[in-house]
Amino acid sequence: MSPSRALLGDRESRLLLARIAEPYDEKVQELVSVHGITDLVGYAVHDGRTPEGISLERLRARLERARAVDEAQICRALGVSVVVPGDEGWPAPLDDLPDPPWCLWVRGPAAPEEWSGRSVAMVGARASTAYGDEVAARMAYELAERGFAVVSGAAYGIDAAAHRGALRAGGTTVAVLAGGVDVPYPRANADLLSVIGDRGAVVSETPPGGAPARMRFLARNRIIAALAGGTVVVEANVRSGARTTAKVARELGRHLMSVPGPVTSVMSSGCHEEIRLGATLVTDAAEVAELVGRIGADLAPVRRGEGRAEDVLPPETKRVWQWLRPRASAGVDELMVRSGLGLGEVLVALSELEERGMAEQLLDGWKRRAGR
């Protein structure tokens, strides 16, 4: 209707908005909720005001430089990708946020659609104790062993211990950064972030090159909470930033868990307060898995108003489906080994999955597809 609409598509609008505005800017959030991203960015680019005449001056400060950026070239140069809602790699759980990221940069081999359905956020104090580090590392290790991705913020203390525990188990771990995915922060964790980028995923809503500014940390915490099926607070004093992650987890109806500690330790005081406010006390990975695993299987489908495609599969077919990967194809022989089923059973399962659009045969084997 307005001529400005045609200027940029949804994807380009989102990428541009991420460069010209801050996701935690409430004024911008309000404008987005009124006009939608495409129109809003269109108005900003066109003449810097909405049809009602409201000035969009704050969206034009960085506009010229932002329009000169070649996102595709940057992604290629850095070896990262960027996803927006609707993309195959977009982590659907982010849509539960009242203010989801406009886009998400991803560095590393672990694609969001692979881990976002089975993940646990582990957060806590930077000034953690040896007790907290030990519990975080062990819990992350055992969650990774159970196939859960461990999501955290790459900070000192509990965050780092959780990432390291998951890596030690050979599992998937995801670091959500406040700055760009190419800006290691804190510096002392640069090596850790490098390993996570090689074996897991480093993600951010801040464009590459962006600095980890203070307000971005709070905004970042909502992504950690939203990405995971549940959040565990391992150690936190009563005013810890980890508790903002806990708050979002609670608001989103995610499972919120907390690890107790000595009542004499201030680093457990925030955890105890969370438990008194309703968080589930957890002492090990099994208790976390029981809770978060259940959400994946039972609660999430109800909340989304529909079942998952795999819920209706016969047991053997589901077993084969679970061993298919969206990105790497696997041969029938390999699937027999992985699933522990016979040739006939695997072939029957694959043909059923193909019929349902949940698997596809390529030259070098079979891959998972989203289904329906």
Added chain:
Amino acid sequence: MSPSRALLGDRESRLLLARIAEPYDEKVQELVSVHGITDLVGYAVHDGRTPEGISLERLRARLERARAVDEAQICRALGVSVVVPGDEGWPAPLDDLPDPPWCLWVRGPAAPEEWSGRSVAMVGARASTAYGDEVAARMAYELAERGFAVVSGAAYGIDAAAHRGALRAGGTTVAVLAGGVDVPYPRANADLLSVIGDRGAVVSETPPGGAPARMRFLARNRIIAALAGGTVVVEANVRSGARTTAKVARELGRHLMSVPGPVTSVMSSGCHEEIRLGATLVTDAAEVAELVGRIGADLAPVRRGEGRAEDVLPPETKRVWQWLRPRASAGVDELMVRSGLGLGEVLVALSELEERGMAEQLLDGWKRRAGR
């Protein structure tokens, strides 16, 4: 109606039953619920069978020796008293039990009616850690400072630490024994029990001289839970006896609280399990007082269907009443100092309390009375 009824009154029947039967004997409990104590004891004494012809042989094994006992003389000799339901000194909260004690022996200056309305049970492992002992002692100290009586079982570990903490604050502490009130158990805590008997109360449903037999400990735990407005489990492994006390507290609708500790400590594992089952996590005396204090003021009156006599008093009058003691009288000068009120205000308050039957003037000053 049956001639047996006339043999003994309620009080004598209860005292005799306590000597001839065990309170945890389910067969006896069933007989009591069918016939009532007076009739049942009457049948046992009369011809050892009910009107329906059921043999009461198990109630006659100790009968002859029990009838030879002079309870009044024993109480005098030991300096103890024995109360039954309806007596002024009977702790009313015991009536909430499905199987209340038939009678209760009490040794020590703290009369049940003084402390049973404002008390907290603290229980836990005998093989406690230094952490558990420290937390128990501090919490008991601070609860005693707030005017709560601390109820426990005089066992090693958490029990002893709780009693000692309350004593150190100059507060009231109550030891509930499995054996008779004159049988110190465990022996190593004989000194502690002696101090509790001098300054608080040692109580038991087992007659004087009775041994602390194993089954009596489980039965004793229900009394600890019932006597207190709330129970705090300080340290317990998953199979701890303290958890039977917790179970009764839960069943009675008393506040059940639990102190967290390191997830790496087996002595906190039972506490964590209780919290996961619904117990409130508490880290200090203030949190306990908030919860249990509320019950005394709000919930208990509703549950009993009537308010407390002191609830209707004007603020100043209540203040004076709170400083009156049932056993030691206080002069007007002393009450002015204690309450921080002026002479006129204290006199007005005392005359109102006297009118309501809630205070009485003796030669050496004023004492509290139960009221109504």
